[in-house]
Amino acid sequence: MIYYKLFFQLSCIIVWTNLVLSSPIWDQKNQNLIKSRNYVPETKIFDLTLKRVTLAPDGFTRSLATINGQYPGPTIEVTKGDRIVMNINNKLGEPTAIHSHGMFQRGTPWFDGVAGQTQCLIPNDYKFTYDFAVPDQAGTYWYHSHAKTQYVDGVVGALIIHDPDDPYLNEYDEEILVILSDYHHVEAETLLKSFLSPASGGNEPVPDNGLINGKNNFNCSQAPRGSTCVDNAGLAKFEFVPNKRYRLRIINTSAFSAFFFSIDKHEMEVIEVEGSYTKRNKIHRLPINVAQRYSVIVTANQPVDNYVMRSEFQKTCMPDEAKKLSVVTAVVHYDGASENSTPISAPWKDFLEECIDLKHETLQPLYDEKLPEATKEMELTIAFHNNSKGVVIAFLNESSYEPDVNFPTLARIFAGQANSLPRSRNAFTFDKVGEVVDITFINTDEGDHPFHMHGHQFWVLGSGNGTKVDKGSLNTVDPIKRDTSTIPASGWTVFRFVPDNPGVFGIHCHMISGLLMQLIEFPEKIKKLEPPQAWVDLCNLQT
Incomplete structure (x- = not known):
């Protein structure tokens, strides 16, 4: 039951175009926020073509709905105060819309982009421009189709807003993006038709696999007869330099699945959740549900070698069929380690309750804030x-x-x-x-x-x-x-x-x-x- 209408008429955020929009009532407020930081904002332009492409992220070949022919889509990367211009060219063969997940859209409510709520869909073979500013937001976000089943079929990408005033800026040396997802070998529209029938009994579809940054292996002996599948398609690989500190921005873009994320033998310190800075708290495994995002700091302080990165399905939240799913893995490769050696497998053994978020004791705001009383x-x-x-x-x-x-x-x-x-x-x-x-x-x-x-x-x-x-x-x-x-x-x-x-x-x-x-x-x-x-x-x- 948990899955009902996962695929049903999602929508998109459309964005405000300078040339045609008069100044919104919050524009002066936004400008003051920018000026207070002595930051000169820039306009960042992203040309995004949505189209279907045949790909095999885990070795199983299927048609995916993509952004610029890739899955996941291109990363939109800007700085707090900038203006984001997303030029959408819809070649999917059906209407679409793009939602910038987590953006407030103050003064531009028509661009929150939910079909039926804030906009009509973008027709096929039609161009539309989303144009909005981010004067007061920074953190880890993402963008995705909010129409029908398209985000499940691949129309997703990361949206990162850097903060010149990041309190942790001197606490890490580099950033690494980690996109987690469950993955179906059957097109989502087919799954939808099956699910929205009395015969389903409300039992939600179970993914065939999971991916990290759009990659994983699949046991092709489990593929249906007549399909095209290649074993050992390859895992995502993350390069670590000894003693460097890395900010991992982790996004769960799944259709359905919650995960536990971890790196064998490496502790993590949570510093951000969905645009809010947190106090540094050490953890070994990170629970992350659908659409959630976290930043963690990981120090490359282990002996030079290869290590397993893990994304474990939280199967308690899933139908019984999910028991067959394997742990989704990637490789953390230290500079100087053998390229071909088997990664060290030493999973953390901490018990974490499934299907709930991090406890308050682990997830505390960095700054004190007096809450307003409820009215x-x-x-x-x-x-x-x-x-x-x-x-x-x-x-x-x-x-x-x-x-x-x-x-x-x-x-x-x-x-x-x-x-x-x-x-x-x-x-x-x-x-x-x-x-x-x-x-x-x-x-x-x-x-x-x-x-x-x-x-x-x-x-x-x-x-x-x-x-x-x-x-x-x-x-x-x-x-x-x-x-x-x-x-x-x-x-x-x-x-x-x-x-x-x-x-x-x-x-x-x-x-x-x-x-x-x-x-x-x-x-x-x-x-x-x-x-x-x-x-x-x-x-x-x-x-």
Whole structure:
């Protein structure tokens, strides 16, 4: 059940074009943030063509939806204060949209890019430009298709925003990007059709493999008859120089799977989670759920040799079939070590509970922050059961989300037609200045759910088992602030956030787009903004 609508009508963030957009009401604030650092921002341009290509990341040949013909896609790398211009050329053969995951999009709500919420889809054989600034964000992010099943089929890439004021800048010598993913040999559209049928009984697809930076080996004896498969396709390889310190930026781009990440014989120190700096805490194994990101510092302080990097499926969160999956591996190669020697295999033995995030004691904010008091409380119940067609679907307070992809909620606001949205839009309006909201999610499902909030970070006040919140255990002193957090199976989580970003933003399980709610923030302020004509044209093209 955990997987429902993973593939269903995801969406994209479209971005604001200088030439057609008048100054948003936050532009002066953004400029002040930039000027306060004496930083001269640059405009970084990325030309991205989406197209299908035949590849074999693990030796099994299949068609992938790619960015510039590669998987994972090109890394977007900028500095805090810069402007990102993403020129999208859609050659996928179907509509698309690109979401910059974790970007606040202040003043540019039309570019948060969720079809049915903030935009219409980009047609096939059509070009569209996303153009937005990042004046006040730095950290580890990613971008991906938010349309249909495309991100599962390969439309993903890293988005890294460097920070000139990084408090840990002198604590590491180099950066290394590590992208984790589960991997299916069957195209996601086929999996979707099978899953969204009564015959599936709500049992989610199990991946065939996992990848690190788009590579792994696969036992081709398990490949279906008639397929093209090559054994020993090759593992990702990471170069270490003795005694150097490395900042590893780790991103889980999976469709479904949570992992434990580790490097044999090497400790890690967490320093960042999803744009928030943390106190340095040593760990051996890092739990990382779908759409989550971390930075860790690893020192190359072991004898010169080759070592195993591991991404272990958290199988407790998965169907029984997942027991067959092997540990996903890569090679850490020390300069001076033999190129051909077998990597040292010495996995850490620490016990970690599966299907939950790092404990608060390990994940603490670097800077003290006084939390605002909550002025509003909401409670939302997650459930799964059959619809009228006998298909298991997701419900939030007994309402299953149904988007209108041809007339997004944001477009309705501009048209003055958003006052009476149907219940199935799962829309909640916030229009009080200074409001602070606690959202309690009660998960009656037997699976965990990594929930992502668009347009914001939130404080994670606490989580636990059962359907009754232990309010006495909530942390309002030093909770971590992030944008993706795991709601435990048959458990609860409490988020606190400040709705101060006029626009329409989703909160959803990153494995289940159907398990989704919309935040409509300050609709009257939205109307004072002027969306670019290119954004308006997308919906005109639908008709």
